[in-house]
Structures are given as C-alpha cells and as structure tokens.
Amino acid sequence: MSSSAIPAPRRADAPPSAAGISATGLRKSYGEKTVLDGIDLSVPAGTVFALLGPNGAGKTTAVKILSTLISADGGQARVAGHDPAAEPQAVRAAIGVTGQFSAVDGLITGEENMLLMADLNHLPKREGRRVAAELLERFDLTDAAKKPASTYSGGMKRRLDIAMTLVGDPRIIFLDEPTTGLDPRARHNMWQIIRGLVSGGVTVFLTTQYLEEADQLADSIAVLNNGKIAAQGTADELKRLIPGGHVRLRFSDPAAYRNAASALREAARDDEALALQLPSDGSQRELRSILDWLDSAGVEADELTVHTPDLDDVFFALTGAGKTQEIAR
Numbered sequence: 203m204s205s206s207a208i209p210a211p212r213r214a215d216a217p218p219s220a221a222g223i224s225a226t227g228l229r230k231s232y233g234e235k236t237v238l239d240g241i242d243l244s245v246p247a248g249t250v251f252a253l254l255g256p257n258g259a260g261k262t263t264a265v266k267i268l269s270t271l272i273s274a275d276g277g278q279a280r281v282a283g284h285d286p287a288a289e290p291q292a293v294r295a296a297i298g299v300t301g302q303f304s305a306v307d308g309l310i311t312g313e314e315n316m317l318l319m320a321d322l323n324h325l326p327k328r329e330g331r332r333v334a335a336e337l338l339e340r341f342d343l344t345d346a347a348k349k350p351a352s353t354y355s356g357g358m359k360r361r362l363d364i365a366m367t368l369v370g371d372p373r374i375i376f377l378d379e380p381t382t383g384l385d386p387r388a389r390h391n392m393w394q395i396i397r398g399l400v401s402g403g404v405t406v407f408l409t410t411q412y413l414e415e416a417d418q419l420a421d422s423i424a425v426l427n428n429g430k431i432a433a434q435g436t437a438d439e440l441k442r443l444i445p446g447g448h449v450r451l452r453f454s455d456p457a458a459y460r461n462a463a464s465a466l467r468e469a470a471r472d473d474e475a476l477a478l479q480l481p482s483d484g485s486q487r488e489l490r491s492i493l494d495w496l497d498s499a500g501v502e503a504d505e506l507t508v509h510t511p512d513l514d515d516v517f518f519a520l521t522g523a524g525k526t527q528e529i530a531r
C-alpha cells in the first residue's frame with residue numbers, strides 16, 4: 203500500500219483531556235452463562251487499548267456493550283464522557299465500530315458504500331462526495347472505487363470498512379479483530395492505518411487474538427479470561443509478570459562445555475546442544491554480573507543469547523492456568 207493510504211491526522215487539535223473509555227464492574231450473562239464477570243477497563247483518550255483473549259472469552263460482548271449494541275446486566279461505563287446505557291445517542295455520535303461482521307455491502311461499489319455512509323451521517327451531497335473521495339484516496343481504494351465491493355480482497359474490504367467508519371469523524375473507534383484472516387502484508391498495512399488513526403488523536407479499542415498485534419499497537423493490554431480481566435498493563439509490564447527470562451551460553455567444544463557446566467553448577471544443562479541456561483531478567487545489571495562471573499570462572503562461550511518472555515508466554519500462562527493477577531500501578 204502506498205503511503206497515501208495511511209490516514210492523515212484529522213483530529214490533531216483534539217484536546218488531550220478528551221474522555222476515552224472506562225468501565226467498572228461490567229457484567230453480562232446469557233442465560234446460565236456468565237460472559238463478563240465484573241470487568242474494569244480504562245482507556246485514556248488518544249491511546250490504543252487491546253482486549254486480548256481466546257475464542258469465546260467475551261471480547262465482542264464487551265465491544266457490543268461499550269458501543270451501545272447491547273446492554274450490560276451490571277456495572278458502569280463511560281464512553282467519550284457518556285453512559286452507553288443512559289445516553290446511547292451521544293455515545294453513537296462519538297464512536298465508530300468495525301467488526302467481524304462488517305458494514306460493507308458487497309453488491310454495490312466501494313464508492314457507493316461510502317456515499318451511503320455519508321447519507322447516513324446526514325452529510326450534504328457535495329460534502330459527502332468530497333469526504334468519500336478523500337477517504338477512498340487515503341485508504342488506497344480510488345482505483346477500485348467503481349468496482350463492486352464483493353470483488354475486493356480481504357484487506358481492501360477491511361480498509362473500506364474503516365474508511366466508512368471514518369465518514370462520521372469518530373473520536374473513538376472500536377476495531378473488533380481487525381486483522382483476523384488477513385495475510386501478513388495486509389495485516390501490517392492495517393497496523394499502519396491504526397497507528398495513523400492514533401497519531402490523529404483517535405482513541406482505539408481493539409480486540410485481538412494475536413499477541414503480536416497487541417504488542418505492536420497497544421499502549422495498554424488487558425487479557426480477558428473466564429469473564430475476568432486476568433491481567434492488565436503495558437506489554438512490558440505483562441511480560442514481567444511471568445518468570446522465564448534466561449541467558450543461554452552455547453559451546454562448540456565439548457570439553458569447554460563440560461568445564462563450564464562443572465563451574466556453573468546452578469545452570470540448566472542441554473548436553474545435546476552443548477548449551478547452558480542461567481535464569482536472568484535480562485537487565486544490564488544482571489548481564490554484567492553474569493559476564494563477570496563467567497570471566498572469574500574462566501568460561502568462554504561461543505555464543506551468548508538473552509531470552510525474555512514474550513507475550514505468548516504471558517498469554518498462555520494467564521489463560522491456561524486460569525490465574526488472576528493484578529499489576530500494582
């Protein structure tokens with residue numbers, strides 16, 4: 203995608219204090235099934251928040267409540283300074299939602315979809331055409347504008363969907379799994395689009411099953427599991443929640459490996475790979491002390507690599523074991 207497809211800032215003048223999204227004690231059940239069991243969320247304006255969770259965790263349910271599509275059974279929420287339950291119209295006027303079930307009509311062209319959106323937003327005809335053309339250009343869809351949307355690739359459909367959402371110039375955008383099913387190139391394009399939206403002052407509430415996506419985009423991540431927020435924080439804060447960081451020393455000479463293994467008794471051995479593993483948080487201070495220690499033991503490895511836990515480790519630790527952790531903030 204050309205750089206023209208990256209949305210230009212539209213709300214650079216938005217006040218930094220503009221309200222984002224918050225929720226406390228949000229609850230929702232379907233019959234006997236508790237989907238959201240009292241969740242608290244806080245998304246400052248102008249930031250990207252990722253709600254991460256396995257299939258069926260309740261991510262879409264949370265988006266539907268906050269975007270006024272369904273009502274919660276309990277708890278409070280504020281979206282753009284309004285209560286979605288009491289002031290749904292005010293919330294709807296401030297938000298855009300693109301979901302797994304997109305608003306794109308495949309039978310009409312991309313341009314017609316955009317103009318329809320402009321009509322729904324009550325834009326005067328001339329203004330609607332101008333905004334539609336500008337957004338189609340910005341999302342690299344001008345060449346395809348006169349073709350039926352059913353002929354678009356998955357990535358093009360998602361771009362059209364977001365372009366349609368932007369017709370209303372929302373301050374807050376909910377993106378429900380925006381890159382599910384996209385190939386890696388289209389996924390990276392979508393990430394660029396999302397970054398562009400945020401640099402224009404838009405608040406993004408994103409749901410995803412992709413850890414890398416949350417890691418790449420989000421200022422703050424909440425992991426949803428069994429109806430509760432299992433952990434919330436920045437990607438780095440979440441990674442620090444679980445142990446697993448280590449330094450790995452690899453040797454090519456078996457004799458050097460054996461000497462090192464007997465000098466470093468607390469290291470875990472991998473005799474087949476001629477490698478030793480020492481627990482470490484990866485900090486400069488710990489690395490320096492490990493290097494000093496290796497020097498004093500006369501150990502010289504052929505390769506030294508530092509491994510820190512990634513978001514995958516965190517996700518599986520939190521959603522697998524059903525733990526509940528809070529980060530002191």
Ligand SMILES: Nc1ncnc2c1ncn2[C@@H]1O[C@H](COP(=O)(O)OP(=O)(O)OP(=O)(O)O)[C@@H](O)[C@H]1O
Pocket residue numbers: 232237255256257258259260261262263264411
């Ligand atoms: N209208 C409904 N009636 C009954 N159960 C529902 C309804 N909507 C959702 N559920 C159930 O609520 C649970 C959470 O669904 P939700 O769609 O919020 O999950 P999700 O985290 O978005 O999952 P996915 O990643 O698969 O989209 C699921 O078990 C789902 O079957």
